[in-house]
Amino acid sequence: xxxxxxxxxxxxxKKLDAEGIVYxxxxxxxxxxxxxxxxVTDFYENHCSNVHRGxxxxxxxxxxxxxxxxxxxxKFIGAKDREIVFVRNTTEALNLLxxxxxxxxxEGDEIILSNSxxxxxxxxxQMLRERKKVRLKFVNSRHDRPIxxxxxxxxxxxxxxxxxxxxxxxxxxxxxxxxxxxxxAHDAGAVMIVDGAQSVPHxxxxxxxxxxxxxxxxxxxxxxxxxxxxxYGKEEALEELPPxxxxxxxxxxxxxxxxxxxxxxxxxxxxxxNIEGAIGFSAAVDFLRNLGMSSVxxxxxxxxxxxxxxxxxSNIEDLISYGTRNIEKRAGIYAFNxxxxxxxxxxxxxxxxxSVKIHAIHPxxxxxxxxxxxxVELRSGHHCAMPMTEDLGVSATTRASxxxxxxxxxxxxxxxxxxxxxRRFGF
Amino acid sequence: xxxxxxxxxxxxxxxxxTPRNFGRITGHDVEIIETNPTCGDTIVLDMxxxxxxxxxxxxxxxxxxxxxxxASILSENLxxxxxxxxxxxxxxDVLANIGLKLGPARERCALISYDAVQKGIKxxxxxx
Numbered sequence: 348x349x350x351x352x353x354x355x356x357x358x359x360x361k362k363l364d365a366e367g368i369v370y371x372x373x374x375x376x377x378x379x380x381x382x383x384x385x386x387v388t389d390f391y392e393n394h395c396s397n398v399h400r401g402x403x404x405x406x407x408x409x410x411x412x413x414x415x416x417x418x419x420x421x422k423f424i425g426a427k428d429r430e431i432v433f434v435r436n437t438t439e440a441l442n443l444l445x446x447x448x449x450x451x452x453x454e455g456d457e458i459i460l461s462n463s464x465x466x467x468x469x470x471x472x473q474m475l476r477e478r479k480k481v482r483l484k485f486v487n488s489r490h491d492r493p494i495x496x497x498x499x500x501x502x503x504x505x506x507x508x509x510x511x512x513x514x515x516x517x518x519x520x521x522x523x524x525x526x527x528x529x530x531x532a533h534d535a536g537a538v539m540i541v542d543g544a545q546s547v548p549h550x551x552x553x554x555x556x557x558x559x560x561x562x563x564x565x566x567x568x569x570x571x572x573x574x575x576x577x578x579y580g581k582e583e584a585l586e587e588l589p590p591x592x593x594x595x596x597x598x599x600x601x602x603x604x605x606x607x608x609x610x611x612x613x614x615x616x617x618x619x620x621n622i623e624g625a626i627g628f629s630a631a632v633d634f635l636r637n638l639g640m641s642s643v644x645x646x647x648x649x650x651x652x653x654x655x656x657x658x659x660x661s662n663i664e665d666l667i668s669y670g671t672r673n674i675e676k677r678a679g680i681y682a683f684n685x686x687x688x689x690x691x692x693x694x695x696x697x698x699x700x701x702s703v704k705i706h707a708i709h710p711x712x713x714x715x716x717x718x719x720x721x722x723v724e725l726r727s728g729h730h731c732a733m734p735m736t737e738d739l740g741v742s743a744t745t746r747a748s749x750x751x752x753x754x755x756x757x758x759x760x761x762x763x764x765x766x767x768x769x770r771r772f773g774f
Numbered sequence: 775x776x777x778x779x780x781x782x783x784x785x786x787x788x789x790x791x792t793p794r795n796f797g798r799i800t801g802h803d804v805e806i807i808e809t810n811p812t813c814g815d816t817i818v819l820d821m822x823x824x825x826x827x828x829x830x831x832x833x834x835x836x837x838x839x840x841x842x843x844x845a846s847i848l849s850e851n852l853x854x855x856x857x858x859x860x861x862x863x864x865x866x867d868v869l870a871n872i873g874l875k876l877g878p879a880r881e882r883c884a885l886i887s888y889d890a891v892q893k894g895i896k897x898x899x900x901x902x
Contacts, residue, residue, distance in 0.1 A: 691816040691836040693807065698797050698834055700842065703790070711815070711838035711883060729814050742814050742836055 348637055350646055354752050356380040356634070368722040369757045374517050374545060374680055374748030375726055376567045379631075383570055386630035390623045398622055399596060399613070413622050416629035417612075420577060423632045424543075424562065425553035430585065432578040432612040433620050437544040438467035440563030440578035441511070443591045443615060444540060445471035448509065448561075450589055454480040458509040459502050459537075461486040461494055462738050463516040466731045468542045472511065482506070490669045490739055493521040493676050499531050507537045514546035514557075518732040518746065519670035520651065520680030522546065525557040533558070538584070544568055548635075548750070549678055550644040560584045566624060570751075571631035575624030578615070585611040592617040635751075643751055647679035650749045650758060654681050657762050663769065665706065669739060679749030681761075682730070685713060685769060687741045708772050710745040716771055721764035723747075783874055789843035794850050797832045804898040808890040810882050815841050819890040823898060826857040833890070838883050840876070845887035847871050852891065860895055863888075 354360045357378050363370060370378065390412065396405040398413045418428040434440045449472075452458075458472050462485050472483055484502045488494045494512060510532035515522050525541055532539040541559040546552055548569030554562055561580045567573035580588065590597055590608050594617035599607045608614040635643060652674045658666065668683035686707025702709055708716075710727035717723040726746045729736040736743065747761050802820035809816045815837030822830040831849045835842045848868060852860055868888045869881065876884055 688836065691809075691814075696798070696818055696834055700791075700793060700796060701836060702839075702842070709815075709838035711840070711880070715880065728812055733814065736814065742816075 350638075350642070350751065353638070354754075356382065357752055358384070360752065366722065368724060369760045370724050371747040371749065371753065371757060371761060372724055372726045373750035373753070374568070374730075374746065376573065377548070377570050377750050378752060379572070379627075380570055380634050382634050383572065383627045383630045387572060387623045387627040390626050395623075397619055409622060412626050413620070416625040419629045420625075420632050421579075423636065424547060424564075424579060425555045426579050427582065429611055430554075430579055430582055432580065432585070432615040433625055434563075434576050434578050434615075435574055435621070436565040436567070436576035437465075437542060437563040438471075440561075440576055441467050441540070441542065442471045443578055444511075444561060444563075445475045447588045447591050447615075448538065449475040449479060449481075452479050452481050452508055455482065455506055456508040457482045457484055457504060457506040458511065459484045459486065459499065459507060459532075461488060461498075461512050463488060463490075463494070463519055463521065463732065463735045464511075464513055465517050465542065465544065466733065467544075468511055468513060469734065472509075481508075485734075486512070487738065490519050490521075490735070492671050492673075494523045494528070496527040496531055499528055503531060503535045503537075505535075507532070507535045509538050509540060511540035511542070513542040513544070514552070515543075515549065515678045515680075516670070516732070516735070517545045517680065518682050518730045518735050518744065520545075520678040520682070520748075521671050522550070522676045522678055524676075525559060529558040545678060545680070549647055551640040554579055554581075566628035566631060569628075569631055570634055571628035572621075572624045575621045575628045577628075580611075582611070585615070588615075590617075591615050594618045596620070638751060646751060647749050648674055648677075650753055650755070651677050651679050651681065653755055654747070654758050654761070657758055658683075661762050661766070663762075663765060666765070669744065679753070680746065681748070682744040682746040684710065684741060684744055685765070687739075688743070690737055690740060690742050708768060710743040712772070713745045713765070713768050716768035717745075717761075717764035720767040720771065721760050723760050723764040725761075725764075785847075785873060786839060786843045789846040790839040793835075793842050793846035795832050795846065795853070796834065798834065799830050799832045802830075802832075804894040806890040806894045806897070808886055808893065810837070810841070810886050812879060812882055815883065815886060817841065817845060817886050817890050819845075819887060819894060821891070821894050821898065823857070828852055828855055828857075828860060831891075833887060835887075837886070840872070840874075840880055840883040841886050844868065844872055844884040848887050848891065857895060857899060860891065 396409040529539040543564040547564040565576040597617040665686040714725040714727040799820040819833040
């Protein structure tokens with residue numbers, strides 16, 4: 348499949364193209380190709396049954412389809428099927444780790460995170476801190492360059508038990524090279540966890556190459572259905588981990604007194620799983636594999652390079668953007684502001700109408716205007732990355748994010764929309 | 775109302791650029807800081823009462839045009855009203871006064887000042 352044919356596979360673009368809508372929020376969630384939609388409806392229409400239970404034909408079909416999905420998604424990241432735990436999403440995967448792995452920690456143990464993490468890789472660890480009195484340390488990296496091993500080293504101590512970092516920031520688009528970071532973590536005897544929500548969908552990712560212990564990612568951010576995601580864990584790491592939720596499926600035996608767990612990965616999958624979600628996710632993986640992940644990465648690299656070039660050429664006064672400008676380390680994510688509205692400071696409450704004074708357009712206004720003027724759909728706010736937004740010194744940013752179906756014309760429209768919004772605000 | 779009303783709304787524009795009752799009250803009876811969790815926008819709202827009557831209301835917003843304009847319109851509408859009248863003001867009233875059809879995310883921008891007022895009323899009269 349070539350990139351100019353990609354859009355034809357997404358039924359929604361018939362409607363969006365007719366209405367002149369440009370979807371630039373794929374870091375939030377992606378559109379779905381008919382291959383994924385058909386896989387889900389095919390399950391409902393032809394194979395609907397529970398898994399791991401019925402010995403009748405339909406039950407066996409459903410189980411085979413579900414197991415195949417696990418194996419297929421595992422192969423996509425270089426993992427065995429036993430190493431793939433189905434969860435709802437990246438958030439649930441990281442919560443699973445904060446409970447199960449977290450239960451093995453003791454007071455004074457340290458966890459290293461970064462200031463560019465999504466809230467899903469911060470809050471579960473803060474909740475763990477409440478329970479276990481562990482310490483959280485943050486790599487405070489600058490917005491304009493990825494996290495480097497040198498940023499991590501000074502934070503490592505004999506108490507470091509977990510390093511949990513994103514492979515790609517959802518607000519900056521900076522791509523962090525995990526392999527050397529994993530090495531530092533492992534040399535210190537710590538577990539390496541990777542938030543792959545923004546990397547697995549957009550670039551070749553291989554768990555063996557990056558040598559992480561755990562990797563979390565979501566189906567809906569890579570053309571699959573929502574409500575299905577994966578936690579990859581090294582076989583031996585998963586085997587050592589205590590279970591997460593209890594219930595059906597995850598047990599081997601239950602007596603009135605006790606229970607024993609099923610083998611991995613089912614040990615972590617209590618209750619009936621999202622069967623059709625897993626099947627749709629697997630179809631999404633097939634679609635991406637067919638495109639080739641290197642080609643996906645190159646397509647997005649070209650779009651972000653074009654965006655940065657357009658930005659320079661456009662000479663828009665007060666346009667400030669964030670993230671590294673080294674496109675080799677930059678994903679298809681473009682966060683920016685038209686004038687920076689400073690973050691709110693409770694200690695120094697200014698009695699001025701700041702936006703008007705500094706001629707800034709608030710991201711909420713900008714994204715509403717971009718939608719109303721050019722049909723350009725952007726995300727605005729803190730993008731679930733409040734610590735980085737705060738470190739940028741702003742109250743919010745506007746973000747465009749690209750995927751396989753976006754084109755240079757979409758980028759052109761983004762800049763038209765920005766200019767139209769500024770004309771409308773007309774300070 | 776169509777979507778175009780948002781970009782063409784003179785009321786919104788006027789209240790955003792020259793918001794009424796913008797600022798702080800020295801010697802306020804109640805101060806509320808309210809944040810919109812979807813975007814981190816913040817309002818600091820001060821109120822002063824004489825008995826049951828709201829005799830002064832001022833605010834500082836750090837947010838979008840809608841949150842500032844909505845606070846401005848609300849402050850004009852509530853000034854001089856009684857506690858009971860303010861308590862009986864509904865979200866629908868506030869949105870109707872802004873006169874724009876807003877999606878759920880922008881509705882939160884429009885209602886941040888309303889939420890602050892209601893919280894302020896509760897705090898102030900609970901203490902009494």
